[in-house]
Amino acid sequence: LSSSGSTKGQVDSLLSIISSQRERFRAKNQELEGENRMLQHTVHALQSELDTLRADNIKLYEKIKFLQSYPGRGSSRDDTEQRYSSQYEERLDPFSSFSRKERQRKYLSLSPWDKATLSMGRLILSNKTARTVAFFYTLLLHCLVFLVLYKTAWSESVGRDCSAFCAKK
Secondary structure (H helix, E strand, C coil), X not given: CHHHHHHHHHHHHHHHHHHHHHHHHHHHXXXXXXXXXXXXXXXXXXXXXXXXXXXXHHHHHHHHHHHHCCCCCCCCCCHHHHHHHHHHHHHHCHHHHHHHHHHHHHHHCCCHHHHHHXXXXXXXXXXXXXXXXXXXXXXXXXXXHHHHHHHHHXXXXXXXXXXXXXXXX
């Protein structure tokens, strides 16, 4: 009987130790969960503040761009302006940034010959002088080809007429 009483006492002491340990862990867990919620709230607050500041910076860049559009204003661009310029452009029209990225992807997939043709076409079409020169160059080449074909056809015709005339005699 005494051994059963001592084991019961040991079980009770172990049970009380485990219960107190569980209560300490539960309190520590609740404290850490509260701290975690507080840190998440802080992160959300900082993220919203960051978004607000980014939006303010983009608005300031828009104002700088507007002020620089006046004549007599220099356009000194520093790193800050360059950083917000792309965000400003994306905010204006997200479809244009998608279109630009898609165009870049398609350009990179072209063969070198196609790239050269596209670059030449863009060069010619972007400048009035280049368009004029290309027009007259094309016109000159067409006239030259037609003249050569006409001369060849005429000389062949003359040759045929001569041989027909000689054959009659």
